[in-house]
Amino acid sequence: MLPVLTEAWQRAAGERVEIACTGGHGRTGTALACLAILDGVPRASAVAFVRAHYDKHAVETFRQRRYVARWHGPADE
Numbered sequence: 001m002l003p004v005l006t007e008a009w010q011r012a013a014g015e016r017v018e019i020a021c022t023g024g025h026g027r028t029g030t031a032l033a034c035l036a037i038l039d040g041v042p043r044a045s046a047v048a049f050v051r052a053h054y055d056k057h058a059v060e061t062f063r064q065r066r067y068v069a070r071w072h073g074p075a076d077e
Contacts, residue, residue, distance in 0.1 A: 005031060009038045029058025033068040043069060
């Protein structure tokens with residue numbers, strides 16, 4: 001996921017980038033939270049950030065929240 005989300009994040013500076021899943025909450029919210037981390041939002045605040053700025057139901061499951069909490073962006077390498 002890191003290469004794909006990094007490319008999306010880089011492209012978003014000058015292009016329209018779309019992230020989507022069937023319902024637009026769980027997987028989409030998880031990807032958006034990871035992108036938020038790439039953009040400097042602290043990992044511990046990423047889910048709350050996405051819920052506040054995208055959708056209050058984003059990142060639906062415990063596993064999705066855990067994925068965000070454990071996700072490592074380029075700054076962690």
